[in-house]
Structure formats: structure tokens, C-alpha cells
Amino acid sequence: MNTRSSRPLSLNNLRAFEAVARRLSFSEAADELFVTQSAISRQIKGLEDELGAALFVRGTRHVEMTQSGQMLLRSVESGLQKIDASVRQIRQVRSRKRVSVTTFASFGSLWLLPRIEAFQRLNPDIDLRVSAGDMIADLDDPELDLALRYCSAAQATPGAVRLFGEVLTPVVSRSLAEQIRRGEAPPLSTPADLVQHTLAEEDDTKSSTEYLSWRRWLTLNGQPALQPKRWLYLNFTYQQVQAALAGHGVALARVALVFEALQRGELVEPFGLAGRIDSPYMYWLVSAPASRARPEVKQFCDWVLDHAALTREAIGDTGPT
Numbered sequence: 001m002n003t004r005s006s007r008p009l010s011l012n013n014l015r016a017f018e019a020v021a022r023r024l025s026f027s028e029a030a031d032e033l034f035v036t037q038s039a040i041s042r043q044i045k046g047l048e049d050e051l052g053a054a055l056f057v058r059g060t061r062h063v064e065m066t067q068s069g070q071m072l073l074r075s076v077e078s079g080l081q082k083i084d085a086s087v088r089q090i091r092q093v094r095s096r097k098r099v100s101v102t103t104f105a106s107f108g109s110l111w112l113l114p115r116i117e118a119f120q121r122l123n124p125d126i127d128l129r130v131s132a133g134d135m136i137a138d139l140d141d142p143e144l145d146l147a148l149r150y151c152s153a154a155q156a157t158p159g160a161v162r163l164f165g166e167v168l169t170p171v172v173s174r175s176l177a178e179q180i181r182r183g184e185a186p187p188l189s190t191p192a193d194l195v196q197h198t199l200a201e202e203d204d205t206k207s208s209t210e211y212l213s214w215r216r217w218l219t220l221n222g223q224p225a226l227q228p229k230r231w232l233y234l235n236f237t238y239q240q241v242q243a244a245l246a247g248h249g250v251a252l253a254r255v256a257l258v259f260e261a262l263q264r265g266e267l268v269e270p271f272g273l274a275g276r277i278d279s280p281y282m283y284w285l286v287s288a289p290a291s292r293a294r295p296e297v298k299q300f301c302d303w304v305l306d307h308a309a310l311t312r313e314a315i316g317d318t319g320p321t
Helices: 011-023 026-033 037-051 067-093 105-122 174-181 191-196 207-212 214-220 237-245 255-264 295-315
Strands: 056-058 063-065 097-103 126-132 146-152 161-173 198-202 230-234 250-254 277-287
Touching: 011 026, 011 037, 011 067, 026 037, 063 067, 097 105, 097 295, 105 126, 105 146, 105 237, 105 255, 105 295, 126 295, 146 295, 161 174, 161 207, 161 237, 161 255, 161 295, 198 237, 207 214, 207 277, 214 277, 230 237, 237 250, 237 255, 250 255, 255 295, 277 295
Parallel strands: 097 126, 097 146, 198 230, 198 250
Antiparallel strands: 056 063, 146 277, 161 250, 161 277
């Protein structure tokens, strides 16, 4: 058996390799790692000897990766990131308590962030880290404790807790509603009146988009062929809400995310409760198995569930929890 092909590689050598590969410079990698350039050169040479393959082509004024180097970098980058994340997690457990949450941008902006101050007031010793984006994050990542997600029941992760369902409704700003009432803007008392208004539409290719679309709402309300005065295409739900608040048109809003703005009168439902439609998509809480036993994670989950119960009550959601 070839012992060189089976023995583990030096972590220091791998860190040196990753730094050189990222910067394509031995001297800059040395500065980053606080070692000499000759030390970096020895570590790279040692790694190449262990692998039996060249990782870099060294020129007079530049460094290039070989095919073998590119192959190794793909694994080393993710591996070192996970190691560093685990180390940070271990250190954090021994210092300040922290809960890391991942969610999608609109839910973070419209539902979670407006409520976070209340959690921090009740739990001043717990730090929160909120990561919002469109990509579904892997809860195997030791940096993450839980996820707040949006999907159908069939797509939900095993063990996910349903927070509330989806209800959609047309909304306009208070100022636009006042202009309509005074006759200063086109009427908006029936679905057919939307022909004279701008409709803010979600511009996305996700499977859920068809349920969030104006075309579905118009079809369900007897206007399948209606064309509005103009379309305003936006990437995110919170952008559509912002457009409606600014008086730029009519948005098809997710009631669970805007019910407080409706209660304050900042947004108005021109068709009232009759304009609401359901969707098969729902909002879920998913805990990382490795984090569930930590008291601060349980505290945050309990707090989310308490606020989800208030949202269910506000939108009339009687579905299972």
C-alpha cells in the first residue's frame, strides 16, 4: 500500500495553499498568514510532494494554478470554511450566547426584523445573527441554528413546524385610497377597475410565483384577460409592498407579512376581505438538529411560535400548527 496516498494532509499546508490560490501570490499569502514567503514556499512544496503533483506554475511576476490545483481548491475552500465555522461555534458556546437564523429576504424584512427588538428586549443576553437570501441554506452548516422557510407542505423538511399559511390580497397606499375616494384617481371598487391602474408583479421563476401572480388573482375574480394600465415588475415581495406604500400602484400582498400595515391604515384593501385568496404555500420553522438542545435556540423558537400564533389570529388562519 502506498503510504503517501493514504496519509492525511497537513492542515497548515492546506491553509497556505488556499491563501496562495485565492491571491495568486506567495508574498501576499505570507503577509496574510503572518509567516515568511520562504515558509509559504516550503509548505506548498511539501504539499506538492505529498500529492505527487504540481499545484502552481510559478512565473517571474505571476502565479497560475494547475488543473490539479484547481481540483484541490474546490474541496479545500469548503472544507476550511466548515472547520472555521465549527471553531467559531465552539468558541461562541463558551462565550456569549448567539442564535443564527436563515430566512428569505422578504420574510426577514417584513415579518422578522420588525419584531426582533421585542425579542432582544426580553433576552438582552442573546445575540442574533440573521442571514437573508433567496438560496435555501443548508442547516448542516454549523453556523446556522434554524431556518424560517416558505414552501408547500409536500416540500417541507421533516420535523418542520408550520407557522401560518398564505393569504394574498390587493393593497394600495392610504394616500392612493384617499385620491380614489375623492375622485382624483381612477375608481377601484371592482376587479375590472384594475384596468386603469398599475399592478406590481413579482418577477421571478420560482415554482411559488404562479400562486403569487396577478394573473391567477384576476382569473379567480372573473378577469382572466384584463390588461392593466401598466405592469411594474419587481424581484421581491418587500419591493412590491414598498411600491404600494409609495403610491406607485396596486400590489398583491401576502397578508401575513403586511397585516400590521393594514391595521395601522398604511395599506388599504380596496376589495376588502372579498379580495383575499389562498395559496398552497406556507411558512415554516426548521431547527438544526445540533442546535435544538441549546437553551437560547429554544427561547428563540418559542418566541417565534408565540408571534406566529398572533399572525395566525390576525389573518384568520385556522389550519394545523
